Amino acid sequence: MSPCIRVPVLVVGGGINGAGIARDLALRGVRCALVERREFGSGTSWASSGMIHGGLRYLQKDPDVTLHSCVDSGAIQRIAPHLIFRIPFVMPVFPEDPIGPELVEIGLEMYDQYQPFKNGRSHTRLSRAEALRLEPALSPRLECAFTLDEWGVDAARLTAANALDAAERGAVVLTHTELVEWLREPGGGRVVGGRMRDRINGEEFVIEADVCMNAGGPWVPKLAALAGVEVRLRPGKGIHLVFERRVSNLAVYARGVDGRDMFTFPHEQNSMAGTTDDDFYGDLDRLEATEDEVAYVLQAMERSIPSIRRHRVTHTIQGVRPTLWGFGKNEDELSRDYVVVDHARDGAPGLFTIAGGKLAAYRLMAEDAADRLCTALGVREPGRSATTPLPGGDGALDVLATAKRFRTPVAAVVRLGFRHGTRTSQVLADHDTDLPMDGATAPRVVCACEPVLDAELRHVVTREGVRRLTDCTLRVRLGVGACQGAGCVGNAVAVLADALDWSAARCVEEVRAFVDERWRAVAPALGGSHLAAMEIHRHSFLAGRGFTS
Amino acid sequence: MKAVVVGGGLAGSSAALELASRGAEVTLVCAAPGATALSWGTLDVAAASPLRRGGLPLRDPASGHPLAPIVRLHAVAAANPAHPYATLFRERGPEEEVKEAVAALDAWLAPSGLRVHGSLAQTRWLADVHGALRAADLAFSGAGEGDLEGAEEIALVDVPGLPGFEVRSALRTLAAEMAAVGLASRALSIVRLALPEALRDDAAQPARFARNLDADAARGALQDAVAALGAEGRLLLVPPVLGLDPAAGTRAWFEATAGCRAAELVGAPALSLAGFRLDRALGAALSRAGVERIAGRVERVEIEGVRVRGVQLAEPGPPSRPADTAMLPCDALVLATGRFVGGGIVERGGQLVEPLLGLPLHDLAGRRVDSLAANQLVRGDYEGEQPLFGTGVRTDMRLRPLGPDGLPRFANCFAAGDLLGSFDPARDRTGLGVALLSGRRAGIEAAAC
């Protein structure tokens, strides 16, 4: 008989929605199990634009969406101030644009009324000269421009933070664990849990639950089908190009050849350009940007930033939106609304599904879903997710003092602060305990580009449940900089091997999987000054650390 | 006769030194270090990668006998008729020439304190900073003295605070790989170098640490700590930070102080000073041979019909200012500008191009690719064949680059090194070997033209 875990709620899917729901439930004292097939947020959440924006474009259709997004954006700032950063936007208006500047400004004036909900700043209007002074890279053809204020977020860390908070409050949280089949009551009725398989060690076990939540994002239809239920989505693939570093200080709006809005925006250490939106029919597990998508994005950006092609693109980010089904519309025009479905009406009572939505509204969606689940369980606790800080979000980090105490470069502590907030000291204290503890040995840099320290790698393995090298791309931003892992992966896998007792063969497997993933992201956009770096990359992995066969 | 060589890596330096030894007046133009300066200490002519998918085997599959490097070289040329080895050795066998080339290289580098270790009769096993084994036929001083065979006991030296070396994981990997190739009978251990207080901060910066070891002050402070590491029959393997200047003899000092064999681990991109040392030693050899070295870039090549007349130089750095320098005349031109790292092939306006002469480029399979974008020449399997990374110029048997019509574009222009097409040095582990052999041959051909 396989081992069994019994919980009131089983949440399948560790993206922002699943993690958010698990956390919300945990805050209400409802114990749940959260299972994720790969790494937290590794499906759609990490590949989003990474902005908790207010939804400017919904002002026309439905201002309520904008209101809720702005209010919730404010909530996310309160509970995770360390994960977010300001991104000021500039919207150039060109003479040939279909919408004139006065209309644009009216729209922004409407948006200004919502900004206070998210500590946002009002718009300003710039003349041509002022715009070019503020952002010299803009195309000089513009007639005027407007600034706008939004917030950016590390979506992968936000997802992980929710999952970790849930775990700390008693939830059973498992990564690299997939649902094999739903468990049904005899007679094919109620869904009462699931049979799981750990994808790393192959072990199977059972989780029994009173209610189950399908939060699989674009995998929602597949998971629902396992219960004989149909959920229709129109999955929309979106890519971003990631530049080696910031190409502009502000986010710059650009319009695609088909009129779609896109932007090149500073995000963490880099700038990103995107995004696309195309109906997707392919393999969700091996997503890759295409040359066409790359060309489309660059063409759009060139209109607003003529020099964009001179900049070095290191890799792409790609994901598939779990957009709700709608027939006859363009991908862009599909509703970003979300839905929580009780499948009792489909013959599978006990199973719920959440689909649609967007990252910025995750907390509201999770609260709504948790409300529904609690009603089904007969629990009457109110949600607390808007007011309880996420791990690391309960104050400000004293960067200088921490850097001094642990003899760590300030630049490294700043980056740690963005990921771990007030828990940074705990992270730094986790460095190699086998070395003499005389204060003279400091955490060592493993990845120079970020930088990532060996202490942080040890921390995420021992305290955040990281199980594979590929997890580290999302969890600590390993290998996403200029070198794409050439200089750091060998050492990173060694730190993990130490902590997780990996054999040499396992290390090779992990490195191979990591490199495979990097290559899928690099190849579609490879060119220009990135060629030399990838030549070195290839020498490093093929001629250097030879993979055993 | 006047010769100009463009590119100062192993290929360009070999060509320049050959030309100089044959009495030519040689000017070597070099914009910046390239792939040679980033190498990590092994001289791979046709190195085996028995533990890697698609790598050259160590042993003959039929007889089980170890393959000599020369035999592997033959195999490389046979498998890919467009490989530079096939071009170089179509008419004459490689045995003599390879021996001569290695001896020449050793002679060039010896005055700088760098020697070539190993032989072409037998493969040796070296270990790298990750604990992985490298089958190295030849290797330079530093790592070259680290042949694992003949050591009863092997100890990895942990240098506290030094980034880029995770010693416990390296030990585990080394143990596993040694077992896989039948070297398991040796004892493996970790020993820790007790760094005095004064040297601990510097350990965080490998290059600075290495330089300190070249000086008496640090050596004095480390005397006892190093002596404590030694044991009879032991081979000490140290991360590659034993000095920046080979002439200072830091590795030899370490060995003498420890009282047992000591060598460096072969490096990795984040931690490899071997290429840096090789690059400097080649520069010193060029100076000794009377080669004029100019730090600069070739802006334009003067052409008259099928002959190259001279080159126009500019400051090193990206092309930004118009050149205002006089032309440097030459009777022969050798291009050893490398591939992407060296800038011998670049992507401009979404197309791959050879920037100096606009020579046609061919990929791994020999297809013409110079109007294509880089991202059109990549394939999904990272470890498999990648047309992009085998792109370069095609040449005739005298190493003269071919024009669009398949005939040598110029009578007195030659190409060598990574610029040559249809070989993927990362995958087939022939990078420095091709550089040395094609560089020397280009120099010989240029001297004779």
Add this chain to the structure above:
Amino acid sequence: MLRGYRGFAHEFSRTGSLRALWMQLRTGAAHAARRALGRNASGDPIGIFLRNYAGDGFRLPGAEIAALSLSAEACLVCGLCSAECARSGGTPRIDPRDAVIAAARMAIDWVRLELPEPIASPCAACRACETVCPAHIPIQQVQEWLAAPRS
């Protein structure tokens, strides 16, 4: 002036709800009135921008800085600069490789954290690092930029 309102019909037709329509009409009317009266909402937008975002580390970009940042993008993370700096006996405040990789981000973070205080000499400015950089990055300028006084 009317050109500024082009696209009015199209956008009007896309209005999704009565609430949205009411908001648009109200805001639009106020906007048109302000424009007619010649009042511009943003007095000194550059000044406003700097006031709003200086605390987040944003500064007005200069053409030189943009060019420097672009040249730093070509970094191969090869470490030859660090090696040559060490060989030349340099003791820079920040290792040249780290300076180049993180220059853009460090500059922003250091403005945000108001550190470091102006550095008298970030390095010896011997430019030995530049002679070996395969990407021809003006590393010394990068070091100076990072060391420049915050303003």
